[in-house]
Structures are given as structure tokens and as C-alpha cells.
Amino acid sequence: xxxxxxxxxxxxxxxxxxxxxxxxxxxxxxxxxxxxxxxxxxxxxxxxxxxxxxxxxxxxxxxxxxxxxxxxxxxxxxxxxxxxxxxxxxxxxxxxxxxxxxxxxxxxxxxxxxxxxxxxxxxxxxxxxxxxxxxxxxxxxxxxxxxxxxxxxxxxxxxxxxxxxxxxxxxxxxxxxxxxxxxxxxxxxxxxxxxxxxxxxxxxxxxxxxxxxxxxxxxxxxxxxxxxxxxxxxxxxxxxxxxxxxxxxxxxxxxxxxxxxxxxxxxxxxxxxx
Amino acid sequence: xxxxxxxxxxxxxxxxxxxxxxxxxxxxxxxxxxxxxxxxxxxxxxxxxxxxxxxxxxxxxxxxxxxxxxxxxxxxxxxxxxxxxxxxxxxxxxxxxxxxxxxxxxxxxxxxxxxxxxxxxxxxxxxxxxxxxxxxxxxxxxxxxxxxxxxxxxxxxxxxxxxxxxxxxxxxxxxxxxxxxxxxxxxxxxxxxxxxxxxxxxxxxxxxxxxxxxxxxxxxxxxxxxxxxxxxxxxxxxxxxxxxxxxxxxxxxxxxxxxxxxxxxxxxxxxxxxxxxxxxx
Numbered sequence: 001x002x003x004x005x006x007x008x009x010x011x012x013x014x015x016x017x018x019x020x021x022x023x024x025x026x027x028x029x030x031x032x033x034x035x036x037x038x039x040x041x042x043x044x045x046x047x048x049x050x051x052x053x054x055x056x057x058x059x060x061x062x063x064x065x066x067x068x069x070x071x072x073x074x075x076x077x078x079x080x081x082x083x084x085x086x087x088x089x090x091x092x093x094x095x096x097x098x099x100x101x102x103x104x105x106x107x108x109x110x111x112x113x114x115x116x117x118x119x120x121x122x123x124x125x126x127x128x129x130x131x132x133x134x135x136x137x138x139x140x141x142x143x144x145x146x147x148x149x150x151x152x153x154x155x156x157x158x159x160x161x162x163x164x165x166x167x168x169x170x171x172x173x174x175x176x177x178x179x180x181x182x183x184x185x186x187x188x189x190x191x192x193x194x195x196x197x198x199x200x201x202x203x204x205x206x207x208x209x210x211x212x213x214x215x216x217x218x219x220x221x222x223x224x225x226x227x228x229x230x231x232x233x234x235x236x237x238x239x240x241x242x243x244x245x246x247x248x249x250x251x252x253x254x255x256x257x258x259x260x261x262x263x264x265x266x267x268x269x270x271x272x273x274x
Numbered sequence: 275x276x277x278x279x280x281x282x283x284x285x286x287x288x289x290x291x292x293x294x295x296x297x298x299x300x301x302x303x304x305x306x307x308x309x310x311x312x313x314x315x316x317x318x319x320x321x322x323x324x325x326x327x328x329x330x331x332x333x334x335x336x337x338x339x340x341x342x343x344x345x346x347x348x349x350x351x352x353x354x355x356x357x358x359x360x361x362x363x364x365x366x367x368x369x370x371x372x373x374x375x376x377x378x379x380x381x382x383x384x385x386x387x388x389x390x391x392x393x394x395x396x397x398x399x400x401x402x403x404x405x406x407x408x409x410x411x412x413x414x415x416x417x418x419x420x421x422x423x424x425x426x427x428x429x430x431x432x433x434x435x436x437x438x439x440x441x442x443x444x445x446x447x448x449x450x451x452x453x454x455x456x457x458x459x460x461x462x463x464x465x466x467x468x469x470x471x472x473x474x475x476x477x478x479x480x481x482x483x484x485x486x487x488x489x490x491x492x493x494x495x496x497x498x499x500x501x502x503x504x505x506x507x508x509x510x511x512x513x514x515x516x517x518x519x520x521x522x523x524x525x526x527x528x529x530x531x532x533x534x535x536x537x538x539x540x541x542x543x544x545x546x547x548x549x550x551x552x553x554x555x
Contacts (some may be wrong), residue, residue: 054439109433124462128446160478212423223448231422233449236338238338239340
């Protein structure tokens with residue numbers, strides 16, 4: 001029989017608290033946004049415009065702006081990250097690999113405001129405040145982490161598998177493409193989903209470069225606004241209906257990010273059984 | 275191991291105890307909420323008053339003029355701050371006292387040859403009917419139109435002055451605060467934006483490459499706001515739930531004294547000539 005340990009009890013309590021945190025947060029957002037859903041402005045949620053001071057709260061441009069910046073950033077970052085990871089795992093010498101990992105580690109830990117400033121001074125003069133600038137800044141932000149996680153997934157592939165492949169007469173490209181990449185696919189997909197959810201939730205760096213005009217993202221040069229940048233710019237000054245509407249905006253970001261994570265895990269599991 | 279787990283448990287316990295402890299200092303706390311344009315004035319006033327009276331605690335919280343009005347009406351604060359006039363509905367039961375004037379200046383990049391704009395030109399730029407600087411006597415190039423986020427008083431003041439609707443403005447960039455607007459104009463030779471005159475003048479004087487545009491034939495400056503000749507001008511208010519109380523009166527007295535004028539001028543606001551309470555509309 002074990003004696004009662006208050007420390008472990010506290011740890012268990014903390015665990016329960018952590019588990020309750022996420023649904024609690026969702027409930028809070030839903031509760032705050034509920035008054036909006038039952039109010040007269042609810043019908044405007046489906047509008048194509050976002051003009052809170054005129055009582056129009058169309059989520060479409062914000063959701064479209066968020067998806068466009070994040071998905072295009074992932075599209076840009078994924079091949080670069082995968083190429084970097086493959087190079088580090090199979091082609092680079094030890095010194096180059098160590099250096100690459102150190103650099104990626106530093107870049108991955110870069111605060112988003114620094115990336116935003118970099119974007120303001122180096123990307124804005126070329127691309128202007130636009131979807132394109134937002135995509136480049138977000139891609140810069142997620143590439144290092146995506147590359148490091150992909151490298152980690154490639155490292156998990158057992159060395160014997162690759163040696164066996166080579167013994168069976170497979171060429172180096174075949175070993176990499178047919179064995180290593182297939183085996184590492186779940187990990188790489190999970191990394192991509194994580195990167196996507198980070199991009200969906202990023203606010204500060206995007207706000208500094210994407211223009212923040214609630215347009216539909218019809219081209220790379222169009223200024224767009226995301227759900228998170230709307231919160232950054234408007235929350236402090238929003239009252240009543242506007243504030244309630246912003247709680248729904250927050251809820252939508254959380255749901256999108258959760259969806260991205262869930263999708264990634266599902267893809268990763270499917271990849272694992274292949 | 276066991277010790278560290280104990281420690282881990284002690285942290286939230288301590289936080290919980292702190293959270294539920296009765297607040298003894300709440301009684302002497304004076305809360306002022308509202309406009310972020312007005313807040314820096316009150317922060318400096320609070321610092322002076324607290325130094326004179328160590329028992330006094332004045333807290334200044336921002337959240338826009340809307341919050342300042344709501345909190346004052348609901349008696350959630352001791353005083354509110356507003357950078358715009360109150361509507362008849364908002365002024366019910368509130369006692370607004372003007373404390374200073376401020377203006378909104380149109381700003382362009384320092385290298386822009388355009389030095390003056392008319393009402394029609396500004397309206398055209400923001401409605402998207404004038405899109406190139408060559409139409410305004412400047413070097414050819416597409417105009418980058420900078421607007422402010424909805425909910426900010428500067429936006430409302432600007433829209434009201436030019437009789438524009440938020441949804442009719444064709445903006446290229448929407449910014450949150452004044453500083454962001456100044457930074458963008460400084461970095462884009464074809465940009466135009468509008469910010470508080472105080473902010474614009476301070477930035478231009480400290481070497482930021484922006485220029486204040488003459489409007490209505492008048493150069494925007496603290497001086498032209500003070501003499502009333504610059505047209506885009508607004509009044510900053512303190513809002514009291516009733517007659518100003520003792521602490522409120524001390525704040526108003528300080529603002530009326532030389533020390534208060536020094537604070538206002540230091541922040542590039544225009545002190546009032548003579549102060550009198552505005553009658554609720």
C-alpha cells in the first residue's frame with residue numbers, strides 16, 4: 001500500500017487542469033460569441049465584407065486570407081525544407097550538417113516580430129503590402145522548423161533498412177526515394193501539419209506585411225487580412241457587438257488550427273500503415 | 275523527484291491563494307480608462323500627483339474612446355478618456371470636460387514633391403478615383419493609400435471630416451496605431467496616410483523621412499491647431515460620471531496649471547485657452 005503523496009496529487013491535478021484548458025478555452029470563446037450569433041448582426045457573417053463600424057461582419061475575406069497565406073506559405077516552404085533535410089541526412093558531410101542544423105535551430109527560434117521587421121525592410125519594398133509578402137514571411141518562419149522535424153523523421157529510418165536496400169542493388173536515389181522517404185512520410189506529414197497550424201495562428205509578422213485590408217485573395221499583389229491580424233488590430237478598441245464578433249473570429253482560428261493538426265495526424269497514421 | 279513534484283504543486287496553490295486574497299488597496303485606487311491618444315497625458319499627470327501624495331494610486335488603462343465612455347456611464351471607472359465628441363445618447367449622465375486639442379495631419383514621404391492637397395483630392399485618393407501621383411502634380415507612381423483599423427477614433431475623425439463611409443474607402447494598407455502609419459509612409463515614397471499631428475511632427479523633427487501636407491491652405495502644426503486655422507481638429511475630453519470628484523478636480527487643476535501645459539506641449543498636444551466644463555449635448 002502506497003502512502004498518500006501530495007506532490008503526485010498536485011501533479012495529477014495539474015494534468016487534469018491542462019486537459020480541461022483546451023475545451024474550456026473553446027467554451028469561453030463560444031460563450032462570448034454566443035450573444036453575437038443570436039443578435040441582429042449574425043446574418044452578416046456570410047457577407048463578403050468586414051466592416052465592423054457599419055455592422056457588417058463577413059468572415060469570408062478573413063478566412064480566405066488566412067487560408068491563402070498559410071497554405072501558399074506551406075507550399076513554398078515544404079519543398080525547400082524537404083530538400084534541406086534530405087541534403088543534411090544523405091549528402092552533406094558532418095561539419096556542413098552540424099552547421100546547417102545550428103543555423104536552422106537559430107532561425108527556427110527567431111521571434112516573429114523580428115521576421116516581421118525583416119519583412120518590412122526587405123520584402124515590402126519589392127512586393128508591397130500584399131498576400132505575396134505575407135506568404136514569403138510565413139514561409140521564412142515555418143521553413144527552419146519544418147526542415148529540422150523532417151530531418152528528425154529521416155533520422156528515425158533504421159540504418160539497416162537502407163543498407164539492406166543498397167545490398168539488394170538499389171541505387172542511392174532509389175534508396176532515398178523508395179525506402180527512406182516512404183518510411184519517414186508520417187513524420188514529415190505530421191511536421192507539415194504542425195507548420196500549417198503555426199502559420200494559421202501567426203499574427204504579428206503577418207500583420208506587418210500583408211496589408212490588412214479585408215479583400216478576397218484574388219492575386220499575390222492583393223493586400224489581404226487574416227483572422228489573427230484582425231484580432232491584433234481591432235480587439236483592444238472593440239466594444240459590444242464588435243467585441244463579440246471578434247470572439248467568433250478567435251474561435252474560427254482555433255478551429256482551423258485544430259483541423260490542420262487533426263488532418264496531419266490522420267495523414268501521418270495513414271502514412272504509417274502504408 | 276518527489277521534492278520537485280511538490281514544488282510544482284506549490285506554484286498553482288500559491289497563485290490560487292494570491293488570486294483569492296482580498297484586495298485591500300482597492301479602496302484608494304483611482305481608475306481612468308479610454309482613449310489611447312489621451313492616455314499618455316493622464317499617465318504623466320498621475321505620476322506627478324502620486325509623487326505628491328504617496329497614498330494615491332491612479333491607474334490609466336487604454337481601450338479606445340468607446341471603452342472610456344462605456345466605463346464612465348456604467349461607473350466602472352472613476353473617469354473616462356475620449357478623443358472625440360460624445361453623441362447625445364453617449365453624453366447622458368456624463369460630464370465631459372475638454373482638456374486639450376489635437377489635429378489629424380495627412381503625411382507623405384519626405385521626397386514627395388506634392389506639398390498641398392484639397393478636400394476633393396483627399397476624398398478622391400481615399401475613394402480610389404485618383405490613383406496616381408501624376409494626377410496631383412507629383413512624380414508618376416501608384417498611390418499607396420494607408421487607412422486605419424476600424425474602431426479607432428482617428429479613423430472616425432478622418433471619415434467624419436471628409437464625409438466618407440468606411441466601406442467606400444479603397445485602402446492598400448490598414449494600420450493599427452499611429453507609429454505603424456508613420457513607419458509605412460517613411461518606407462514608401464508613394465504612400466499617403468494620416469496620423470495625429472503630434473505624432474507626425476515629432477517623427478518629422480526626429481529625422482523620419484515624412485512630410486506633413488498642407489491642407490485647406492494651412493500647414494498642419496501645433497500652432498495652427500491652437501489658433502483654430504487648421505481644419506481637421508478634435509478635442510480631447512475627460513469624462514466624469516457626475517461633477518468631478520476631489521481627485522478629478524486635482525487632475526483638472528494640474529492640467530490647467532503651467533505644469534499641465536508643459537505635459538501637454540511635451541506630448542505635442544494643444545492646451546486649451548480657458549477651461550470650462552462643456553454642457554452635455
